[in-house]
Amino acid sequence: MSSAADILASSELLAKYEPVIGLEVHVQLATRTKIFCACPTRFGDPPNTNVCPVCLGLPGALPVLNRRAVEMAVQAALALNCRINRVSRLARKNYFYPDLPKGYQISQYELPLAEHGHLEIEAGGAGRRIGITRVHIEDDAGKSVHEGFRDSDRYSYVDLNRCGTPLIEIVSEPDMRSSEEAYAYLTELKQTLQFVGVSTCDMEKGHLRCDANVSVRLKGAGEFGTKAEVKNLNSFRFLREALDYEIARQVAVLEGGGAVEQETRLYDPSTGQTAGMRTKEHAHDYRYFPEPDLLPLEISEKWLETIQASMPELPAAKRKRFIEEYGLRDYDARVLTATRPLAEYYEKAAAAAGNPVEAAKWVQGELLGRLNAEGKEITESPVPPEHIGELIRLIAEGQITGKLAKEIFPKMFATGEAPSKIVEREGLKVMGGGELEGIIDEVLEKNPTQVAQYKGGKKTVIGYFMGQVMRATKGQADPKQVNQLLRKKLG
Numbered sequence: 001m002s003s004a005a006d007i008l009a010s011s012e013l014l015a016k017y018e019p020v021i022g023l024e025v026h027v028q029l030a031t032r033t034k035i036f037c038a039c040p041t042r043f044g045d046p047p048n049t050n051v052c053p054v055c056l057g058l059p060g061a062l063p064v065l066n067r068r069a070v071e072m073a074v075q076a077a078l079a080l081n082c083r084i085n086r087v088s089r090l091a092r093k094n095y096f097y098p099d100l101p102k103g104y105q106i107s108q109y110e111l112p113l114a115e116h117g118h119l120e121i122e123a124g125g126a127g128r129r130i131g132i133t134r135v136h137i138e139d140d141a142g143k144s145v146h147e148g149f150r151d152s153d154r155y156s157y158v159d160l161n162r163c164g165t166p167l168i169e170i171v172s173e174p175d176m177r178s179s180e181e182a183y184a185y186l187t188e189l190k191q192t193l194q195f196v197g198v199s200t201c202d203m204e205k206g207h208l209r210c211d212a213n214v215s216v217r218l219k220g221a222g223e224f225g226t227k228a229e230v231k232n233l234n235s236f237r238f239l240r241e242a243l244d245y246e247i248a249r250q251v252a253v254l255e256g257g258g259a260v261e262q263e264t265r266l267y268d269p270s271t272g273q274t275a276g277m278r279t280k281e282h283a284h285d286y287r288y289f290p291e292p293d294l295l296p297l298e299i300s301e302k303w304l305e306t307i308q309a310s311m312p313e314l315p316a317a318k319r320k321r322f323i324e325e326y327g328l329r330d331y332d333a334r335v336l337t338a339t340r341p342l343a344e345y346y347e348k349a350a351a352a353a354g355n356p357v358e359a360a361k362w363v364q365g366e367l368l369g370r371l372n373a374e375g376k377e378i379t380e381s382p383v384p385p386e387h388i389g390e391l392i393r394l395i396a397e398g399q400i401t402g403k404l405a406k407e408i409f410p411k412m413f414a415t416g417e418a419p420s421k422i423v424e425r426e427g428l429k430v431m432g433g434g435e436l437e438g439i440i441d442e443v444l445e446k447n448p449t450q451v452a453q454y455k456g457g458k459k460t461v462i463g464y465f466m467g468q469v470m471r472a473t474k475g476q477a478d479p480k481q482v483n484q485l486l487r488k489k490l491g
Contacts, residue, residue: 013255017216019247020224021182022174025189026167027199028140028207029072035139035166036063036106043205047159055139055164057102062293065090069137069166072198073113074299074307076168077135079196079314080189082117086299088136090291099142099158107138107169109288113297119172119192120316123184130185131173140165143206162206168198174213174224179243183236186210188315195315195340203234210234212243215260216250225250226260230274232267242267246274318343326356335364342378345385352389355396362388366409382416383409391419403475404428428476436477440485443468454490462486 034041037054053061077084089111092104117132142160149157170189176182190201190208201208210233215225230246233239245267250260265274313321315337322333336346346363350356367388371381391408394400400408400423411422423429443465444451454461462483469482 013251014248016218017247017251017254018219018221019177019179019243020174020215020217020227021176021178021243022213023170023172023176023182023185024211024213025170025172025186026140026209027076027170027193027201029069029076029166029168030197030199031066031069031072031166033066034164035066035069035137036164039164041165045161047157047161050161051163055101056160063106063291065294065297066166070113070297070299071307072166073135073137073168074304075196075311076170076193076198077114077117078308078311079192079198080114080117080119080132080135080170082114082132082135084114084299084304085111086304087111088113088297088299090137090294090297091288092291093138094287095285097141097144098156099144099160099163101142101160101163105138105141106291106294108136111296112136113168119185119188121181121184121188123178123181128175128181128184130175130181133171133173135168135170138167138169139163140167174215179240179247182212182243183240186236186239191315191338195312197312197340203236206234210239212239212246214243214246214250216247216254225254226262228260228262228274229264230267231264231277238267238269241269241272242274245272249274312340315343322356326350326360328357328360332360332364335368336360339378345378345381348385349388352386353392354389355392358392358395359388362392362409366406367413370410370413382414383412384416387412387418394419394423398478399423399429401475401478403470407475436473436481437485439472439477440465440469440482440489443472444486444489451490462490465490 028041029035031041033039034055037052039050039052039055042050054063074084088108090106091109093107093109094104096103112134114135115133117135119130119132121128121130140162142158142163145157145159146152149155172185176185193199194201199207203209212230212233213227214230215227217223217225228246228250230242233242246265253260261276261279263279264277266277267274318337319330319333322328322336323330328336337343342363346359349363350359353359367381367383368378371378391405391412395402395405400419404423405419408419408422408428411417412419415422447465447468450461450464454465465486466479466482469486470477470479473482
């Protein structure tokens with residue numbers, strides 16, 4: 001059955017409209033304990049074991065704010081160019097759901113932690129600045145499990161281990177105009193937060209969850225259309241697919257003479273479609289009021305300066321520096337700044353090699369290729385960055401050839417040994433002097449016809465001689481030196 005997106009994809013109707021997209025992203029902070037109690041935040045423990053009276057919402061239990069969670073939230077807000085509010089207030093967001101034992105979520109409303117930020121993205125070959133409305137802290141709910149049990153057709157189960165884990169919610173301005181821009185924004189956001197080290201952003205574990213607010217309007221119109229909130233976007237691919245479908249659906253509704261309803265919709269990956277879930281709530285539906293058990297959160301000048309001093313270089317700044325300082329192409333700079341550990345590894349390799357461009361080639365090509373083939377991360381590399389640098393220096397110094405280096409690297413990867421040790425043990429140094437000249441003389445003596453052709457003006461025969469010599473030396477000769485000696489001997 002064709003979806004609305006399929007029907008409209010080839011028509012001119014979509015071109016008449018402009019999508020307006022804003023994202024609400026929930027990110028779990030990488031603290032060891034929960035935001036208001038000392039329960040661990042470990043993922044995968046047996047259900048309902050990492051709980052206590054505070055996160056279970058038992059009468060008389062009082063919350064105590066996790067200082068480290070606040071520091072991580074401030075780091076995230078600084079990385080997103082937000083203004084930190086020196087005083088913010090925690091509030092109760094009241095709603096009922098089986099996995100919310102308190103009957104309310106501790107969040108922030110009128111006085112959030114940070115506001116008025118932005119994130120630079122690149123989509124469709126053009127740069128865009130996406131505004132960030134606010135960053136606020138809150139505690140997470142538990143998890144309802146609707147399948148996987150013998151009686152799942154009749155019952156749902158509740159796991160409260162996640163209840164009380166620290167979150168930040170990052171609310172963007174409605175500045176995105178396509179699914180591609182939304183994808184680019186979420187990608188840049190994830191990379192930035194991982195660089196700062198405030199979250200793993202592992203979507204499979206629920207550490208990064210995204211909801212999208214989507215509306216469409218005729219191009220050139222000033223007012224926004226009626227928006228729908230789309231939930232269940234637990235992968236980057238699903239975000240793009242859900243937005244494309246929802247945009248097409250809303251255009252179809254309007255072109256059919258209908259009106260888009262303000263509602264919350266769920267994306268179903270099996271059908272590629274969104275479906276209505278409930279009417280969209282308004283802020284007053286949650287009956288926000290200040291949390292009576294917690295004082296206002298104050299960020300002093302000294303505390304803020306300490307947090308600012310702990311901030312690493314962010315990916316956008318690092319990419320720019322790699323291009324300007326190391327002479328890398330934009331593509332290479334983006335690959336090498338994909339994660340903070342990879343960027344740090346590359347910089348160490350470049351320093352050891354004394355040649356950043358060659359270091360980029362070896363890290364991206366040989367190293368990442370083998371790591372990916374074995375399903376390993378850069379942090380699991382058996383080859384230290386200093387060994388990459390040493391290998392590049394051996395080539396530059398003429399001790400080994402590029403061909404030999406390609407043979408040496410797998411041995412480095414398998415053993416963790418330095419390239420110089422492998423070269424010495426296996427006698428892989430570049431062949432030179434009398435031994436090389438002897439091999440060249442032997443090759444020329446065995447090929448009188450080709451020698452005559454060369455002397456008769458067929459200079460391309462030099463390639464044939466090069467191949468014969470390199471084969472005879474098993475790649476241990478410097479091609480440049482071989483070329484020079486051949487030309488000299490051939491006159």
